[in-house]
Amino acid sequence: MNKPLRRIAIFCGLLVLALLVRDNWIQYVQADELKNRDGNHRVLIARYSQPRGNIIVDGQPITGSAETNGIDFKYKRTYKDGPMWAPVTGYASQAYDANQIEKIEDGILTGNDDRLFFNRTIDMITGKKQKGGDVITTLNRKAQEAAFKGLGDKKGAVAALDPRTGKILALASTPSYDPSKIAGATSKDKEAWIGLQPKKAKDDPMLNRALRQTYPPGSTFKVVTAAAALENGKYADIDGPTNSPDPWKLPLSTQPLPNEGDIPCKNASLRQALRYSCNTVFGKLGDDLGKEEMRKEAEKFGFNETIDTPVRAYSSVYPEDMDRPGNAMSAIGQFDNRATPLQMAMVAAAVANDGKLMKPYMVDSLRAPNLNTIEQTDPEQMSQPLSSENAQKLQSMMETVVKEGTGTSAQIPDVTVGGKTGTAQHGVANSKNPYAWFISYAKGDDGSPVAVAVVIEGSNTLRGDIAGGRLAAPIAKGVMQAVLETERDK
């Protein structure tokens, strides 16, 4: 009987072996996936089992932690000036996970990051509780305040960059929400959360408009078209005539492309065309350059690409499939091309930084609980949409816009400011209130310390002349002044 017994012994061994293999599979091979998957409540439990690290602006935390001592969660996230900073921080909720910086840098904030392994080990040996690290942002409190207060109860967004480095200085979106109200797991938080969902709140307060809403860029896109024209060598002299008729008919069509109001656009120079925002000149320019050329230039500015700041900014679009009239319309920002406020701030920043586009970022460094820096973001050049020489020409054009064109309300005494207004029509037959745009930069002693883009969604007060200069430019001016002030105090 021993032969079958030995075989049965092998069979039993195989059963145990199968269990061991399976155990290795789920506890080693798949462990991380199972550990961090959605629906694993432990992720949330760990996140709130100790005070969470903070998100820091100008050396001051804009977040905090409060003890709650529930069954699952010991601590709860709190926010200072929640609605103002929400587009930066995102939220961290016991019931609804987290997003943006709270989610992306969760490892640092909870202290679970691999780079904090050494700290954790020391804490474990010395019997201390695990602590979270801090996320130090590039934001500028005063600029953010200027942006958020400037937007007020209007619906819109502001993005401001330091053109020299790509640091994001302000990121505001209105209407906003207070992430403190949804940080817990109580029925009150649930109510607040439901109230914030797009179904209930038609203004979608949780949408980060500065990074994640694309708008038709309107006339601000003419800066890109101008850059393409300069780079192409088509018009080297910004003060020479451009050989453009007025009225100008859209290609392959009998439809004329109208200008806004009675402005001198016939054969206008590039400088004058930008100053008055001539649709005919830039429409024709776009058509002359062609779709490929236009798209290439737009892509150099960052279009058709998502940008991780590290919070992901949605891709702005310059479509590949367009007919000629479409391309011409896109050259004045009125067709299928769309841009986020961050994207348009990047356009202004690239021009202001003598043609070099720096990659935008908002996390300056990550700091361990013991205050050691564990990661430092270094400025990084993303591309060079135009040569330094052409950039200076374009600067001169944009400065004319502010000095004596459509953007005069952005003037700051004793400071060189360049900008471009935009008013984007949208809706069926342009029935909806247009978007008011303004992009600008200010120059300091050492290059340009700030570029900003402001967009305001159709405010119904100014139906007729919503021009970006009236609504958006003052906000941009406030943000630029705030940054210049902090530069001076340095």
Added chain:
Amino acid sequence: MSSSTTNTTTISTAGPPSRRNTELAMLVFAVIIPVFAYANAGLALSDEMPSGMLSYGLGLGLLAAVGHLVVRKFAPYADPLLLPIATLLNGLGLVLIWRLDQSRRLAQRAKDAGMAFAPSAPNQLIYSALGVALFVGVLILLKDHRILQRYTYISMVVALILLILPMFFPARFGARIWITLGSFSIQPGEFAKIIIAVFFSGYLMVKRDALALASRRFMGLYLPRGRDLGPILVVWGMSILILVFETDLGTSLLFFGLFVVMLYVATERTSWIVFGLLMSAAGAVGVATFEPHVQSRVDAWLQPFEVAKNGGSDQIAQALMAFGSGGVFGTGLGQGNSDLIGFAANSDFILATVGEELGLAGTMGLLLLYGLIVERGVRTALAARDPFGKLLAIGLSAAFAIQVFVVAGGVMGLIPLTGMTMPFIAQGGSSVIANWALVAILIKVSDTARRPAPAPAPTTDAEMTQVVRP
């Protein structure tokens, strides 16, 4: 065995080593390790030594001591590993159950369901004591395992009664596997497992030649005669039917496995495996087609996370996440969140707590402990001198191995979940008592197997006997 035969004419009175002192040394560890685990869990949960520490340590120590002394007296040549491993598993089980008793989450869960949350560990300690008492009882009363052979047909009847009885009692948690008497309930399936092994051993020992030899060859397979096969088929069929009506898949699978293994060992015919597997497969497919209960289990196994998302049971998903979250070294006792599994966290799913809190290392260790029990059982079967003992030992070991595989495999998502208890560590009185009895029988068989053969009476003419070679 070979050493005992050379022993006949030596003067030395020392027999083959009984290994009782080895067992004692191992038992010390088997008590100390759970005590440390208890302290560990207590410190992690509330930053202080658990108050029941002393009584728990003494209780477990006492059980181990009683077990050891009885083995020393009544089964001196028994396998030295079985008792320590069983003690260790039982001790760890108590710690794990106690640890889950402290869960605020499970307490809240019971409260939300309108039930009082009663800690399970004290009861489990009592059951363990009863288990050890039965262990002692078996060792003392069962002078020789061959006595069981006399009760072959009685065993069959008892096993069938045990299996049929739960049908007349209300179902609990979707399965009709309990006999409820007042506040007291037992799971007869756990005991039936042992008794049916006794029946198969006794029956097959008598019939094995008939089954193996008097067969007709058909398509390369040896088919037994109907009259030899009859009683086995009856038992097999009835157990399937009963189990289908009681919707207890795990036990069903256990009996299939036991049936095939013992037939194969008894007849040494590979064709029996084919035959047995075919019968099992037919049974399984048949059950699966008309049992929605089974179908849902299979779905939950194939797509644990989808089923959980769509409002089905999230137990498997939770168990898998518990295992994954434990990783290689685990969170440490008392520091995991395996109580998220909720229902049956301390019984069917207790292995998930091991996985999360003791990690891959701890779980593999635990599985290897089970493997060792099986290995000692198989070794006992190999060493046993009588066919009944061989069959009984291999039957019990295989039943144990299959049960561990079915439970652990189900909880780890290797096979569909069937709802059985992890021997010794899971909460549940019947299981722990029955498994102590199983270990007692294995110890008894191993004692007989390893006992030196009685010396043959010396014959006076032994020296004068000569072999004459032509």
